[in-house]
Amino acid sequence: MYKKEFTSFDVAATLHELGKTIINSRVANVYQLNSETLLLKLRGKGEAAFVLVLEAGKRLHLTSYVCNKPLIPPAFCMALRKYLRGSWLTHVEQYEFERVVILRFKSKIGVLGLVLELFGEGNLILVDGENKILQALRYKRMRDRNILKGEVMRFAPSSGQNPIKVSKQEFSESLRNFGDAEVVRVLARFFGVGGVYAEEILLRLGIEKTTRCGELNTIQVEAIYGNLQGLISQVIDGKLEAYIVLDDMGNFVDVTPLRLKRYEGMKKEFYSSFNIALDEFYSRVALLEKTVFVEKEEELRREAERIRRVIAEQEKTLKEAEMRAEKYRKIGDAIYIHSAELQALLEKFLEGKRLRKDWDKIVSEILTGKRLGSKPDIFFESFNKQKQIVGVCIDDLNFELDLKKDLFANASQFYENAKVAQRKFEGAKAALEDSRKRLEEAEVKLKEAEVEGLAIQVAAIKELANRKLKEKKWFEKFRWFKSSDGFLVVGGKDAISNEVLIKKYTEPEDIVFHADIAGAPFVVIKTEGKEPGETCLKEAGEMAAAFSRGWREGFASVDVYWVKPEQLSKAGGSGEYVPRGAFVVRGKPNWMRNTPLRLAIGLVEGENGKVAFIGGAVDAVKAKTKAYCILVPGNFSGKELLTRILKVIAGKTSKERRKEVLATSVENIRDFVPYGKGNILNE
Numbered sequence: 001m002y003k004k005e006f007t008s009f010d011v012a013a014t015l016h017e018l019g020k021t022i023i024n025s026r027v028a029n030v031y032q033l034n035s036e037t038l039l040l041k042l043r044g045k046g047e048a049a050f051v052l053v054l055e056a057g058k059r060l061h062l063t064s065y066v067c068n069k070p071l072i073p074p075a076f077c078m079a080l081r082k083y084l085r086g087s088w089l090t091h092v093e094q095y096e097f098e099r100v101v102i103l104r105f106k107s108k109i110g111v112l113g114l115v116l117e118l119f120g121e122g123n124l125i126l127v128d129g130e131n132k133i134l135q136a137l138r139y140k141r142m143r144d145r146n147i148l149k150g151e152v153m154r155f156a157p158s159s160g161q162n163p164i165k166v167s168k169q170e171f172s173e174s175l176r177n178f179g180d181a182e183v184v185r186v187l188a189r190f191f192g193v194g195g196v197y198a199e200e201i202l203l204r205l206g207i208e209k210t211t212r213c214g215e216l217n218t219i220q221v222e223a224i225y226g227n228l229q230g231l232i233s234q235v236i237d238g239k240l241e242a243y244i245v246l247d248d249m250g251n252f253v254d255v256t257p258l259r260l261k262r263y264e265g266m267k268k269e270f271y272s273s274f275n276i277a278l279d280e281f282y283s284r285v286a287l288l289e290k291t292v293f294v295e296k297e298e299e300l301r302r303e304a305e306r307i308r309r310v311i312a313e314q315e316k317t318l319k320e321a322e323m324r325a326e327k328y329r330k331i332g333d334a335i336y337i338h339s340a341e342l343q344a345l346l347e348k349f350l351e352g353k354r355l356r357k358d359w360d361k362i363v364s365e366i367l368t369g370k371r372l373g374s375k376p377d378i379f380f381e382s383f384n385k386q387k388q389i390v391g392v393c394i395d396d397l398n399f400e401l402d403l404k405k406d407l408f409a410n411a412s413q414f415y416e417n418a419k420v421a422q423r424k425f426e427g428a429k430a431a432l433e434d435s436r437k438r439l440e441e442a443e444v445k446l447k448e449a450e451v452e453g454l455a456i457q458v459a460a461i462k463e464l465a466n467r468k469l470k471e472k473k474w475f476e477k478f479r480w481f482k483s484s485d486g487f488l489v490v491g492g493k494d495a496i497s498n499e500v501l502i503k504k505y506t507e508p509e510d511i512v513f514h515a516d517i518a519g520a521p522f523v524v525i526k527t528e529g530k531e532p533g534e535t536c537l538k539e540a541g542e543m544a545a546a547f548s549r550g551w552r553e554g555f556a557s558v559d560v561y562w563v564k565p566e567q568l569s570k571a572g573g574s575g576e577y578v579p580r581g582a583f584v585v586r587g588k589p590n591w592m593r594n595t596p597l598r599l600a601i602g603l604v605e606g607e608n609g610k611v612a613f614i615g616g617a618v619d620a621v622k623a624k625t626k627a628y629c630i631l632v633p634g635n636f637s638g639k640e641l642l643t644r645i646l647k648v649i650a651g652k653t654s655k656e657r658r659k660e661v662l663a664t665s666v667e668n669i670r671d672f673v674p675y676g677k678g679n680i681l682n683e
Contacts, residue, residue, distance in 0.1 A: 003254040003281070006059055006118045007194040011094050011101060012235040013242075013257035013274045014060055018092050021062070021275075022050050027084045027105065031069045032077035036137075038124060039067060042089060053282075054114075056137055057122020060101055061278035065468050076124075079135045083112055083126060095155055096162045097232070098192060115153065127153045160190030163228055164236075171225045175213050183216060183224070184209035193228065196254075196262070201227045203261050234258055242274040244281050249450075255281035297449045304442040307435055314432040321425035328418035331399045335411040338394055341376035343407050348376075349383075349390060350403065359385045474505060479521070479547065479671070481616025483536040484623040489616065491543055492521040495581025502583060506565050511537070513544040514585075515595075516559040520548035522583075537562065537592070539617030545595040551674040554633045557596045561589035598681065601672045602628035603649050603661060611660050613649075615672030627652040627661075634679020641678060642666035648680055 025044040032038055036057065042050040053063045073081070087107035095102060099118035104111060111129040116122075124137040131153050140147050145154040161174060171191075178186045187198035202209045205223050207216075216224075234240070235257055245254040246267040254263070257274040271277040335342060345366070352362035369377030381398065382391035388403040401410045478501060479491040490505070492498035498521060506512065506524050511532065513523040523544040525532050532540075541560040545551075550558040568583040578584055600621035606612030614621060621628050629648040636644065643666060650661040670676065 003252075004058075005194075006099055007196060008094075008097050008099055008192055009194070009197055009231065009235050009257060010274075010278075011060070011099055011118065012097070012232070013238075013240055014278065015092050015094055015101065016236065016238040016240075017273055017275050018052075018062070022052065022089055023091065025050060025089050027087050027089065030077055030080045030084055031067075032074045032080075033067055033069065035074075036122065038077070038080070039063075039069075040084075040089075053279075054101075054116050054124060055122070055282075056116065056124050057118060057120055059278065059282050060116060060118065061282070062275045063279045063283065064276075064471070065279065065283050076135060076137055080114075080126060083107060083109070083134060084114070087112065096158060097164050098155070098158065100155060113153075117156070119156070123147065125153060158192070160192055163191045163193060164232055166191070168222065168225050171228075172218075172221045175216065175221055175224070178213040180212050180214060182210050183207065183213050186213055187224070187228070191228070193231075196256075196260075197231060200260050200262055201231070231258065240274050241270070242272075242277040243268045243270040244277055252281055252285060297446070300442060300446040300449050304439065304446055307439040307442055311432065311435045311439060314428055314435055318425060318428040318432055321421050321428055325418045325421035325425055327397070328414045328421060331397055332411045332414040332418065334394045334397055334399075335401075335407060335414065338376075338379070339407060341379060342392065342394075342401065345376040345379055345392070346390065346401060346403060346407060359383065475526075479543070479615075481539075481543070481614060481620050482624075483525075483532070483539045483617070483620050485533055485536050487530075487532050487536045488526040489523060489536075489540045489543060489620075490526065491523040491547060492581070495579070498522050498581035502565070502568060508565055510565055511540070511562050512565055512568060513540050513560055513562045515544045515548035515550065516561060517548050517550050520544065520550075523547075535619065539620045541592040541595045542598065542617040545597050546599045547674045548597075551597050551633050551678070554635075555597055556633075557594045560592040560595040561585075562592070563587070563589050598630060598632045599672070599674070600628045600630050601645055601649070601669055603653060603657075611657070611664055613669050613672065615669070627657075630681040631673065631678040632681050633677075635677065636679055637677035639666055641673065641676075641680075642669055644680060645669060645673075 022042055022044065025042040025048075027040060028043045028049075029041040030038065031041070037053065037055040040052040040054065042052060044050060051063050051067075052060075054060055084105060084107065087105040089103060090106050091102075091104035093102050093104075094100065101116040101118065103114040103116070105114070106112075109128075112134075113127045113131070115125040115127065117125070121138070125133060125147060126135040128134055133147065133149055133151055133153050135149070136147050138147065139149065144157050147153075161170070166174070174190065175183070175186060178190070184195070184198045184202060187193055187201065188195045193201075199209055201224055202211075204227055205220070207220060207224070240257045241259045242257050243255070243259075244252055245256070245263045246269065247253050248267075250267070253266070255274075255277050256263070257277075269277075269280075271280065348366060349362055352365070353359075363383050366377050366380050370380055379392045379394055380390070381393045383389070384391075390401045390403060392399060392401060399414070401407070402413075405413070475488060475490045478497055479493060481489055483489055490501060492501045501524060502512065502522055507526070509527050509529050511525040511527060513525075514520055521544065523540050525536060525540050541562070544560050545558045548558055563585055567585055567587045567589070569586055570578050570583060598618055599616060600618040601613060601615045602621040602625040604612050604614055604625050614624060618630055627649050629645050631645070646661055646664060646666065646669070650658045653661055
């Protein structure tokens with residue numbers, strides 16, 4: 001069984017990390033994956049992108065996995081987009097060390113708050129600056145509060161005290177006031193630390209979790225308080241050791257921000273942050289929950305456990321039936337062996353009754369004889385006056401004789417009881433053998449399901465790995481390629497990226513290219529202190545020409561120049577305005593006249609052997625692959641052009657690769673085509 005709910009400690013640890021990463025980021029978009037889960041796409045400083053998962057009642061963390069988004073956003077999602085898109089995330093906090101998170105945003109209409117409840121079925125509630133409810137995932141009326149549009153947002157009443165704010169004296173008094181209540185339950189519920197951490201504190205201190213609060217001494221109470229405050233300080237201060245706990249089969253069991261004694265000796269996977277650990281844990285669990293084998297395997301496991309319980313009961317019944325049959329036979333045999341003495345004992349009761357003696361008088365006389373050691377009185381044990389049953393003991397066998405029957409009728413009854421017990425024994429034995437066969441069959445099916453499940457799990461994990469977003473390198477946000485001689489060549493995509501490329505990523509030793517036409521990107525050779533050759537200069541010039549407006553206008557060539565970064569300036573002449581993405585060139589540029597407008601798109605092997613594409617200057621692409629297509633300006637556009645490009649590339653690959661290339665989405669090559677139009681050059 002794996003972790004299914006967030007703890008207050010999880011919330012504190014998560015928010016400590018989020019406070020360092022996503023604060024002052026802008027909400028780029030809001031997505032709703034299902035009835036419980038939101039994604040906030042955030043843009044931080046330096047174009048850093050974050051995706052925050054908020055699942056009502058379950059989890060909160062950043063994710064690096066691609067999530068399938070519905071084509072039509074639900075109404076709640078659309079409402080959140082209206083309020084939150086374009087706003088700035090200014091603050092994240094935990095309410096009273098509860099499983100409640102508040103995200104504060106600065107928007108055009110003022111301060112907004114998004115409340116995430118991680119207890120029970122959970123909820124997501126958007127409030128305004130006056131804490132009035134604007135939107136909610138679930139509207140409801142409750143005994144202690146309402147979640148209704150327009151009403152003031154009220155938090156769920158706390159079940160006890162905030163462990164952060166409680167003093168040692170208050171803690172001690174509260175704990176002792178619970179008297180007969182188990183200490184683990186009081187810690188978990190009244191102080192809101194949850195079952196895992198309540199047990200962890202007591203485990204560390206060697207205190208039995210079922211200990212009654214009233215039985216704790218002063219030293220123990222102080223130790224519990226100190227340990228609790230120590231754990232809280234760890235998560236609040238960010239002294240975390242995030243890891244996932246695995247069982248012997250390698251299945252995820254728990255994810256925790258702290259090293260816990262309860263998991264000593266178990267397999268662990270450690271992570272650099274708790275958010276990463278949460279992402280790995282919940283992403284895998286969510287994926288595996290959707291696979292059929294999990295339900296099938298659990299069903300088979302439950303059935304096997306049920307049969308084992310049945311077998312245990314049958315074995316017990318079998319043993320008891322065998323013992324009863326043996327006991328009844330021994331009693332019958334004992335009656336025949338000691339028939340004379342037992343008949344004499346019964347005659348004493350019968351004779352006394354004929355003489356109208358009181359039963360108590362008869363029993364008293366027999367007990368007197370027993371004390372004197374006379375037979376048959378020594379066999380006597382008890383007498384039931386109402387039922388007229390004589391209890392006797394012979395050779396450690398205790399049994400009863402019915403005065404209303406003769407001695408041998410009593411013996412026959414015991415033999416009959418032995419036969420009944422024997423029949424039960426035989427029936428139980430047959431049932432047990434049947435159950436053992438069914439258990440064997442169930443275990444075989446379970447083994448098969450585990451093998452099948454393992455294969456499905458491996459496939460699911462592989463699928464998950466493919467969905468993981470590769471962390472982009474800075475230049476992957478731009479257009480780029482590697483030159484024939486290994487230099488990185490980077491170009492802007494628009495005015496904003498032009499500005500960022502020159503201001504942030506261009507070093508003094510780099511070389512900057514630009515086509516001599518309005519509406520062209522800056523292209524930079526990252527030299528890293530080395531001297532690029534003529535081939536590299538030519539290839540960078542071709543990129544600057546190809547993505548200029550000359551391509552859209554159908555030019556065959558344009559003039560391109562290159563300069564050093566210090567020759568670029570944002571300061572124009574007197575009264576001259578330099579727009580975003582543009583720079584003024586100082587000094588003499590280096591000209592590359594009549595640079596042809598052409599580029600190439602080629603096929604290379606990506607991660608895990610999958611197809612991948614590169615684009616850039618023709619010679620640079622040719623140097624890396626034989627499967628390529630050369631483009632020049634032209635009037636073919638859209639999907640028609642992109643499909644033709646894939647067909648040309650596929651025709652230059654092996655038969656095995658051809659189908660894979662043709663099945664590739666045209667979106668994988670769209671960014672390599674200037675203005676989305678052109679023509680294929682026949683070589």
